[in-house]
Amino acid sequence: LARDLIELYAKREVARGHAFPADGAWQMEMEAAFPYVETADQLLAISEVKQDMERTRPMDRLICGDVGYGKTEVAIRAAFKAVTDGKQVAVLVPTTVLAEQHGSTFRERVAGFPVRVEVLSRFRSDQEQREIVAGIASGEVDIAIGTHRLLQKDVQFKDLGLVVIDEEQRFGVRHKERLKQLRKKVDVLTMTATPIPRTLNMSLVGIRDMSVIETPPRDRLSIQTHVVKFDQRVISTAIRNEIGRGGQVYVVHNRVESIYSMGNLLQRLVPEARIGIGHGQMTEDALERVMVDFVNKRFDVLLATTIIENGLDIPNANTIVINRADRYGLSQLYQLRGRVGRSDRRAYAYLLIPPEDGLSPVARKRLAAIKEFSDLGSGFRVAALDLEIRGAGNLLGGEQSGLLEGIGFEMYAKLLEDTVRELKGEDLEDDVRATVNLKVDLRLDEAYIGDTNQRLSVYRRIAAARTEAALDAILAEMRDRYGPPPPSTRNLEGYARIRIAADRLRVESIEREGQVVAVKFRESARVDPARLMNLLKRRPDLQFAPPAILRMDLTRPTVGVVAPPRPPAPSGRLVPRPGSRPAARQPSGPSASWWTARATAGEVAPGFTKEEILKEVPPDPTAPGGLYERVSRLLAELTDE
Numbered sequence: 001l002a003r004d005l006i007e008l009y010a011k012r013e014v015a016r017g018h019a020f021p022a023d024g025a026w027q028m029e030m031e032a033a034f035p036y037v038e039t040a041d042q043l044l045a046i047s048e049v050k051q052d053m054e055r056t057r058p059m060d061r062l063i064c065g066d067v068g069y070g071k072t073e074v075a076i077r078a079a080f081k082a083v084t085d086g087k088q089v090a091v092l093v094p095t096t097v098l099a100e101q102h103g104s105t106f107r108e109r110v111a112g113f114p115v116r117v118e119v120l121s122r123f124r125s126d127q128e129q130r131e132i133v134a135g136i137a138s139g140e141v142d143i144a145i146g147t148h149r150l151l152q153k154d155v156q157f158k159d160l161g162l163v164v165i166d167e168e169q170r171f172g173v174r175h176k177e178r179l180k181q182l183r184k185k186v187d188v189l190t191m192t193a194t195p196i197p198r199t200l201n202m203s204l205v206g207i208r209d210m211s212v213i214e215t216p217p218r219d220r221l222s223i224q225t226h227v228v229k230f231d232q233r234v235i236s237t238a239i240r241n242e243i244g245r246g247g248q249v250y251v252v253h254n255r256v257e258s259i260y261s262m263g264n265l266l267q268r269l270v271p272e273a274r275i276g277i278g279h280g281q282m283t284e285d286a287l288e289r290v291m292v293d294f295v296n297k298r299f300d301v302l303l304a305t306t307i308i309e310n311g312l313d314i315p316n317a318n319t320i321v322i323n324r325a326d327r328y329g330l331s332q333l334y335q336l337r338g339r340v341g342r343s344d345r346r347a348y349a350y351l352l353i354p355p356e357d358g359l360s361p362v363a364r365k366r367l368a369a370i371k372e373f374s375d376l377g378s379g380f381r382v383a384a385l386d387l388e389i390r391g392a393g394n395l396l397g398g399e400q401s402g403l404l405e406g407i408g409f410e411m412y413a414k415l416l417e418d419t420v421r422e423l424k425g426e427d428l429e430d431d432v433r434a435t436v437n438l439k440v441d442l443r444l445d446e447a448y449i450g451d452t453n454q455r456l457s458v459y460r461r462i463a464a465a466r467t468e469a470a471l472d473a474i475l476a477e478m479r480d481r482y483g484p485p486p487p488s489t490r491n492l493e494g495y496a497r498i499r500i501a502a503d504r505l506r507v508e509s510i511e512r513e514g515q516v517v518a519v520k521f522r523e524s525a526r527v528d529p530a531r532l533m534n535l536l537k538r539r540p541d542l543q544f545a546p547p548a549i550l551r552m553d554l555t556r557p558t559v560g561v562v563a564p565p566r567p568p569a570p571s572g573r574l575v576p577r578p579g580s581r582p583a584a585r586q587p588s589g590p591s592a593s594w595w596t597a598r599a600t601a602g603e604v605a606p607g608f609t610k611e612e613i614l615k616e617v618p619p620d621p622t623a624p625g626g627l628y629e630r631v632s633r634l635l636a637e638l639t640d641e
Contacts, residue, residue, distance in 0.1 A: 016056045016057075016185070017055075017056055017057060017058035017059075017185035017186070017187065018056075018085075018087065018161055018185060018187075019053075019054055019055060019056045020053040020054050020081055020082065020085050020087075020161075021054070021085060022054065023050070023081070024084060026080075026084055026113060027077075027080060027081055027084060030077075030080050030109070030110065030113065031077060033109070034073065034109075036070075036217070038070070038073075039069070039070065039213070039215035039216075039217065040215055041065070041069075041211075041212065041213040041214055041215040042065075042069070042070045042073065042074065042213055042215070044211065045063055045065075045074050045211035045212075045213055046073075046074050046077055046078075048061065048209070048211050049061060049063075049074060049077075049078050049189060049211070050077075050078070050081065052187070052209065053078065053081060053082070053162075053187055058185050058186060058187055058188070059187035059188060059189065059209075060187075060188050060190075060209065061188070061189055061190070061209040061210065061211060062190045062191075062192070062209070062210045062211070063075075063189065063190065063191045063192075063210075063211050063213065064192060064193070064210060064211070064212045064213070065191075065193060065212065065213030065214070066193050066213070066214075066216070066338065067193050067335065067338030067339075067342070068217065068313070068338065068341075068342045069193075069213045069214075069215070069216065069217065070213060070217070071166075071191040071193075071213065072102070072105060072166075072191075073109075074189075074191070074213075075091070075164045075166070075189060075191060076105070076106060076109050076110075078162060078164070078189055079091070079106070079143055079162060079164065080109075080110060080113075080115070082161040082162040082187070083110075083115050083142045083143065085161070086159065087159055087160070087161025087162060088136070088139065088141070088142060088143070088144070088157050088158065088159055088160050088161060088162075089142065089143045089144070089160075089161065089162045089163075089164065090144050090146075090150055090157065090160060090162070090163045090164070091106075091143065091144065091145040091146070091164045091166065092146065092147075092148075092150055092151070092163065092164065092165045092166065092171070093145065093146070093147060093166045093167065094147065094166075094167050094170035094171065095147065095170075095307060095309075096121040096122055096123050096147055096284070096287075097287075097291060097307060097308070098166065098167070099119050099120075099121045099123075099145050099146055099147055100119060100121070100123060100288075101313065102119075102145050102166070103117060103118075103119035103145050106143055106145065110143075115142045115143065116135070116140060116141050116142050116143070117141075117142065117143045117145065118132045118135065118136075118141045118143070118144055118145070119132075119145045119146065120132050120133070120144055120145070120146035120147075120149050120150060120155070121146055121147050121149060122147075122149070122284055123284045123288060129149075132144070133154055133155055136155060136156070136157055136158070137156050137157070137158060138158060139158035139159060144157075160186055161186065161187065162186065162187045162188075162189065163186055163187070163188045163189070164189045164190075164191065165188070165189070165190045165191065166191050166192075167191070167192055167193075167335075170309075193331075193334065193335060193338060221341065221344065221345070221346050221347070222341070223337055223340060223341040223347045223348065223349050224346065224347070224348045224349070225337065225348075225349045225351065225370060226348070226349070226350050226351065227325070227351045227353060227367050227370075228350060228351070228352060228353070229352070229353060229354070229355060229356075230323070230352045230353070230354065231352075232265075232269055234350060234352070235251075235266070235269055235321055235350075235352075236269040236270050238319055238321055238348065238350050239251075239266070239269070239270045239273055239300075239301060239319070239321075240270060241319070241348075242318060242319035242348070243270075243272075243273060243300050245345075246316075247316055247317065247318045247319065247345070248294065248297065248299070248300055248301070248302070248314065248316050248317040248318075248319075249273075249300065249301045249302070249317065249319045249320070249321065250301075250302050250304065250308060250317055250319070250320040250321070250336075250339055250340065251266060251301055251302070251303045251304070251320075251321045251323070252304060252305070252306065252308070252320065252321070252322045252323060252336055253303060253304075253305065253323045253324075254305045254306050254323075254324070254327070254328075255305075256279050256280075256281050256305060259277060259279055259303060259305065260277065262303060262323070263275055263277050263303050266301060266303060270301075273300045273301050274298065274299045274300045274301070275299060275300070275301045275302075275303055276290045276293060276294055276298075276299035276301070276302050276303070277290065277302075277303045277304070278290040278291060278294075278302060278303075278304040278305075278307060278308070279304060279305045279307060280305060280307050287307075290302070294314070294317075295314055297316065302317075306328075306332065306336065308336075308339060309332065309335045309336055309339075313342060314339075314342070315342050315343035316343070317339065317340055318340045318341060318343065318345045318346070318347040318348070319340060319347065319348045319349075319350075320336060320337060320339055320340045320347075320348075320349050320350070321350045321352065322336055322337075322349070322350070322351050322352060323352050324352065324353070324354070325351035325352060325353050325367065325370075326353045326354065326359050326360075326363040326366075326367065327363075328366075329366070330366045330369060330370065333351070333366065333367075333370045334370060337349045337370070351367060351370065353367065432508075432522070433499070433503055434499055434502035434503050434507045434508065434509060434510065435508070435509040435510070435511075436495060436498055436499045436502060436509070436510045437509070437510070437511050437512065438495070438498075438510065438512045438517070438621065438627060438628075438631070439512045440491050440494075440495065440621050440627070441488070441491060442491050442492045442495055443488065444458060444459070444488070444489060444492065445486045445488050445489070447486075448482055448483075448485060448486050448488075448489070449482055458474075458478060459492075461474050462474055462475075462492060462493075462496050463496070463499075465496055465500065466500065466503065467500065468497070468500060471493075471496050471497065471500065475493060490622040491621060491622065494621065494622050494628040494632075495628075497628075497632065498510065498628065498631055498632055498635065501632065501635040501636070501639070502519075502635060504526070504639065505521075505525060505526050505527060505635060505638055505639060506521070506522045506524050506525045506526050507519055507520065507521055507522065507525065507635075508520045508521060508522045508525075508548075510631065512627075515553065515554040515555045516551055516552065516553055516554065517551070517552045517554065517627075517630075517631060518549055518550070518551050518552075519549070519550040519551075519552070519634070519635075520548060520549050521548040521549075521550070522548075523548075525548070526639075527638050531637075531638065532544070532550070532638065535637055535638070539558050540556055540557070540558075541553045541554070541556040541557065541558050542634075550634075552630065552631075552634060554627065554630065558630070558633075
C-alpha cells in the first residue's frame with residue numbers, strides 16, 4: 001500500500017491534468033440562481049477550487065466546514081464547471097440516505113440545464129443499477145452520486161474529470177485512493193466538517209490544499225451541549241420541551257439488537273410522542289419510508305443508529321439525545337450533534353454517559369472537547385484536537401490515526417521527491433551517508449544556544465548538510481542569530497566538512513581507535529585504484545587492509561612533514577651566561593613563590609592530585625596539522641577533482 005500510494009502521489013505530482021476553461025455564461029446563470037447569500041469563506045473556497053481546476057496540475061483540495069455551512073454548494077459549482085466542459089463527475093458519499101439527499105439537491109440546482117444526474121445505491125433495483133452503470137460507461141450520465149457502489153470494478157467512467165468525496169472521515173484510505181487510481185489526472189475535491197487526523201495532518205503540512213469555511217450562515221445559533229448521566233427524567237424533559245415548541249427530536253441508540261427495547265422505554269416516558277425507528281438492517285423501502293415520514297413530520301421522534309450521522313438536513317429537528325456518548329469518536333459526536341441547529345432556532349444536544357468512574361481517559365477528553373467546542377464553526381478545532389489526541393496516522397499506509405506508524409513529513413517529502421525524479425528519469429541522490437566517529441566532543445556550548453530545542457535543530461541541520469554551500473549557509477545563519485560562535489563550535493563544523501567529503505567519495509565509515517584512523521570504502525566508492533596505490537607508496541602513515549579499509553597512523557608523519565628538532569636535555573644545573581649576575585633570592589612574604597606561600601600557610605589545603613597533574617591534555621583536532629586537517633587532506637588526495 002505504501003509503495004502504491006507514493007507512486008500515485010508522485011504520478012499526480014508530475015502529471016499534466018485537464019485545465020478547465022474560465023466560467024462561461026451557463027456557469028454564471030446557474031450560480032445566480034443560488035437562493036441564499038454566500039458567506040465570505042464560501043466565496044473564497046469557491047474561488048480557490050475554480051483556480052485549482054483551471055490549472056494543469058490535478059487538484060487535491062480539502063474543504064473543511066461545519067455541517068450546514070455550504071460545502072455542498074461548493075461541490076455543485078465545481079461539478080457544473082466540469083460538466084460544461086464535457087467531463088463526468090463522481091460524487092462519493094458514505095450512506096444511501098446522504099446519496100439520495102445529494103441527488104435531490106444536485107438535480108434541483110442544475111434543473112433547466114442539459115445535465116443528467118443519477119444516484120447509484122442499494123435503493124435502486126438491479127435493473128436500474130445496470131442502466132445507470134451503462135450510462136456512466138457511455139458518457140450519458142454527467143454526474144454520478146453513489147456510495148461504495150461507485151468503487152466497484154463494473155463502474156467505468158468514459159471521461160472522468162472530477163471526483164467529490166463527501167464526509168471523507170467515513171472512508172478508508174484504500175477507498176479514497178481507489179478513485180484517484182481510476183484516473184491519475186483527475187481533480188479531487190474532499191469535503192468534511194471534521195477531517196480525520198491523517199487528512200488534516202496532510203493538509204497542515206502542505207501535502208494537500210485546504211479551504212476552511214468558518215463563517216456561519218445568517219441567523220445560525222450555537223448548539224447548547226449537555227453531558228449528563230443517563231437519566232429518564234432528562235430524556236423525557238428534553239423530548240417534551242422540543243415537541244412543545246413544534247419541533248422534532250433525534251434519539252441515537254447505536255445497538256440494533258436493543259433499539260426496539262429503547263423505543264418501548266421512550267414510549268413509556270413520553271406516551272404522546274409519535275416514534276419512528278430506523279437502522280441499517282432494515283430493508284431499503286422500510287428505511288426510506290421512515291426517513292420520508294420523519295421529514296414530513298409524521299413522527300415527533302426518530303430513534304436511529306448512527307445511520308443519521310451524515311446527510312439528514314431537517315431544520316425542524318433541533319434536539320438530539322445520544323445514548324452512551326462515551327462510545328463514539330470525537331468527529332462522530334460532532335457530526336451527530338450537527339444534525340440539529342440547522343435553522344434560526346436554538347438547538348440542544350444531550351450526551352448520555354454512564355457514571356464517570358467507568359469512563360476511559362480518552363473518552364473523558366472527547367466529551368470535554370465536544371462540550372467546550374459548541375461555538376459555531378468549531379469543526380476545524382475539533383479535528384485539530386482529534387489529531388492531538390489520536391496522532392497523525394501513517395502518510396503512506398492505511399492507518400488514518402495513531403502515533404506509531406507515522407513516517408513524518410520530511411521522509412514523505414523525500415520519498416515523493418525521489419519517486420518524481422525517478423519517473424522523470426533523473427539520477428537519484430545517494431541516500432546512504434558516511435558514519436564519522438573520530439572520538440571528538442561535538443557538543444554545542446549551552447551558553448551559546450540556551451534553548452534545547454533550538455540547539456537540537458542546529459545539530460540536525462548541520463548533520464543533514466550535503467554540500468559545503470549548505471553548511472556555510474547554516475553556519476552563517478547561526479552566527480547571525482546567536483552571535484560569534486565559541487571555539488567549541490569548530491569541532492562540529494570540522495566534523496560536518498569531513499562527512500560531506502566522505503559522502504562525495506562514497507565512504508562507508510571513518511572510525512578512530514587510539515592513534516589510528518580507519519577509512520572503510522563502500523563497493524561503489526569513487527576512488528581511483530591507481531591513485532590509491534600511488535598514495536600508499538608516498539605516505540608511510542598509510543596502510544591498506546583488503547578488501548576496503550585504509551588505515552592512517554597519526555603517530556607517523558606524512559611525506560613532507562619533518563618533526564621539529566628536540567631541544568637538548570637539561571644537564572641538571574644551570575650554567576650562568578658569561579658576564580651575567582646571579583639572580584637575587586626572592587624574599588618571603590606576600591610576594592613569595594607559590595611553594596613558599598603554601599609551606600608557610602596556617603592550614604593545609606588540598607592541592608592537585610596525581611591524576612590531575614599527569615592527565616594528558618587532549619590535542620585540539622582543529623589545530624594546524626591536527627586530526628581534522630590530516631583526515632581532510634587524506635580525503636582530498638583520494639578525490640579525483
